[in-house]
Amino acid sequence: MKKIITISREFGSGGHDIGVEVAKRLGIPFYDHEIVDKAVAESGYTKEFVEEHGEYSSLGSVILGTSAPFDSYYYAEDPQDKIFKIQRRIITKYAQEGPCVIVGRCANYILEKAGIDSFDVFIRADLETRAENVKGRVSLTGEELERFLQKKDHRRRVYYRFYTKKRWGDYHDYNMMLDSGVLGKERCIEFILKAVEEN
Amino acid sequence: MKKIITISREFGSGGHDIGVEVAKRLGIPFYDHEIVDKAVAESGYTKEFVEEHGEYSSLGSVILGTSAPFDSYYYAEDPQDKIFKIQRRIITKYAQEGPCVIVGRCANYILEKAGIDSFDVFIRADLETRAENVKGRVSLTGEELERFLQKKDHRRRVYYRFYTKKRWGDYHDYNMMLDSGVLGKERCIEFILKAVEEN
Numbered sequence: 001m002k003k004i005i006t007i008s009r010e011f012g013s014g015g016h017d018i019g020v021e022v023a024k025r026l027g028i029p030f031y032d033h034e035i036v037d038k039a040v041a042e043s044g045y046t047k048e049f050v051e052e053h054g055e056y057s058s059l060g061s062v063i064l065g066t067s068a069p070f071d072s073y074y075y076a077e078d079p080q081d082k083i084f085k086i087q088r089r090i091i092t093k094y095a096q097e098g099p100c101v102i103v104g105r106c107a108n109y110i111l112e113k114a115g116i117d118s119f120d121v122f123i124r125a126d127l128e129t130r131a132e133n134v135k136g137r138v139s140l141t142g143e144e145l146e147r148f149l150q151k152k153d154h155r156r157r158v159y160y161r162f163y164t165k166k167r168w169g170d171y172h173d174y175n176m177m178l179d180s181g182v183l184g185k186e187r188c189i190e191f192i193l194k195a196v197e198e199n
Numbered sequence: 200m201k202k203i204i205t206i207s208r209e210f211g212s213g214g215h216d217i218g219v220e221v222a223k224r225l226g227i228p229f230y231d232h233e234i235v236d237k238a239v240a241e242s243g244y245t246k247e248f249v250e251e252h253g254e255y256s257s258l259g260s261v262i263l264g265t266s267a268p269f270d271s272y273y274y275a276e277d278p279q280d281k282i283f284k285i286q287r288r289i290i291t292k293y294a295q296e297g298p299c300v301i302v303g304r305c306a307n308y309i310l311e312k313a314g315i316d317s318f319d320v321f322i323r324a325d326l327e328t329r330a331e332n333v334k335g336r337v338s339l340t341g342e343e344l345e346r347f348l349q350k351k352d353h354r355r356r357v358y359y360r361f362y363t364k365k366r367w368g369d370y371h372d373y374n375m376m377l378d379s380g381v382l383g384k385e386r387c388i389e390f391i392l393k394a395v396e397e398n
Contacts, residue, residue: 119381124370161367169324171368177376183394191390195382 003028003099003196004118008169011152012130014180014188015123016103021189026196031094032103039086045079046138055076055104057158084163092116104156107163108173119196122169122177123188129181131138200294201397202227202298203317206366208303211329212353213379213387215302220388222235222300226397230293231302253254253282254303256357284361291315303355305370308363321368321376322387328380329346 009015016032023030038051044107055079072184088110095116107191108120125133131145140148160168171177176195180189204221205275208214222229238249254278287309293299294306294315307319324332330344339347360369370376375394377387 086355121335122370122376171321171370171376174376175378175381177321177370177373182374187393191393194386194390 004095004111004116005101005196006111006118006120007101007103007123008108008121008174009123009147010125010130010135011156012176013125014122014129014185017197018180018185018188019101019103021127021185022192025189025193026101028099028101030101030103031091035090035094035102035105038090039083042086042090042135043083044076049079050083053080054157056155057162062109075122081117106160106163108176109160109166119176119192120174122174123180124169124177125179125181130193133167169180201311203294203319204300204310204391204395205310205317205319206298206300206302206322207307207320207373209324209329210348210355211333212322212324213328213332213384217379217387217391218300218302219321221391224388224392225298225300227298228293229298229300229302230290232305234272234286234289234293234301237289238282241285241289242282244282244310247316248278249282249364252279253286255354256361268370284301300326308359308365320389320391321340321373322379323368323376324378354380 003026005019007015007019019032020030036047036050036054039045039054040047043050045053062080084106087105091102091110092114093105094102095111095114095118109116111118125148129145130149134149136143138145138148157168160166164173166173169177176191178191180188183191202225204218206214206221210242218231235246235249235253238244238253239246244248244252283305286304290301290304290306291313292311293301294310294313294317307317310317314380326345326348329348333344337344337347339340356367359365363372365372368376377389378389379387382390
């Protein structure tokens with residue numbers, strides 16, 4: 001039985017909530033913000049900084065090697081790289097401890113590279129559903145909100161590409177992709193639970 | 200309730216069998232080879248030719264415009280295009296008649312363009328599962344068989360790209376992606392049935 005479940009998700013698709021509920025019903029740990037908290041403690045960066053650079057590509061980190069003064073390339077470890085390595089260590093450790101649900105941060109790729117078997121899920125939804133889902137958290141509306149969501153996806157995509165050399169959301173990297181807009185969260189939860197049951 | 204279901208699939212992933220069973224349990228028509236038969240009747244091409252050019256990119260059709268003598272570009276309709284248009288008409292007609300399961304041939308894209316709502320599924324599986332699935336149909340083994348499967352996928356991918364301008368298997372184009380290797384066919388069938396149930 002594959003009880004290490006990774007959940008990748010479009011921003012606002014409800015992947016976090018789905019993961020919380022799957023973990024609860026299976027009685028196993030759920031890791032999302034916990035990864036950030038641990039990375040804050042290990043890195044010395046603020047929570048906001050880790051959240052920002054631990055899952056979203058920052059242009060700065062890409063151009064550092066070319067635009068920064070020559071010597072700084074050798075002196076400074078890029079913050080995004082530093083956070084990625086810390087998160088990788090935390091995620092791998094969580095998975096080694098036993099069954100759990102891990103959200104985001106290239107966990108599916110990190111575990112595959114570590115030779116740890118996991119059931120990998122991708123949650124998507126249409127823009128309308130996602131806009132509705134984030135209404136309370138984001139103070140934008142209409143087209144501005146859509147652009148905000150698309151930018152979030154884009155930066156996650158670039159981040160995933162940068163560290164995995166693969167395409168975010170490509171079906172080869174997942175065992176299941178669910179559209180929470182059409183299916184609703186409850187059905188997504190049920191499908192994941194059923195998927196990790198013994199055959 | 201979305202009872203028009205399209206199934207796209209990697210070659211050998213069991214998408215056809217899953218679709219047959221979903222249609223049977225819902226008591227609705229299943230269309231796969233039926234599309235070929237109708238296209239044979241309409242086009243005048245043989246069954247083998249329609250199967251070959253109705254879902255797989257043929258290099259000939261891509262280079263026709265550049266390598267064929269100038270005039271032939273204007274005289275000849277490319278056979279692949281001709282078959283695509285016939286299949287598009289057949290698929291649209293089937294969907295207009297009511298609930299059904301349609302396999303392959305860019306049906307998800309064709310119906311979207313026709314403004315017909317459908318539940319779109321993509322079935323994948325690891326190479327080992329697919330090699331096992333096609334054992335009786337294909338007289339290749341080992342690496343030769345893997346290359347054969349990868350070539351089939353590649354030609355479907357190019358075909359999809361050519362007619363839709365989109366990426367085959369990209370999550371935006373589907374409501375659900377299932378790994379039949381890990382989940383098994385029965386669970387895939389159950390998930391699709393559950394997905395199209397009333398909320």
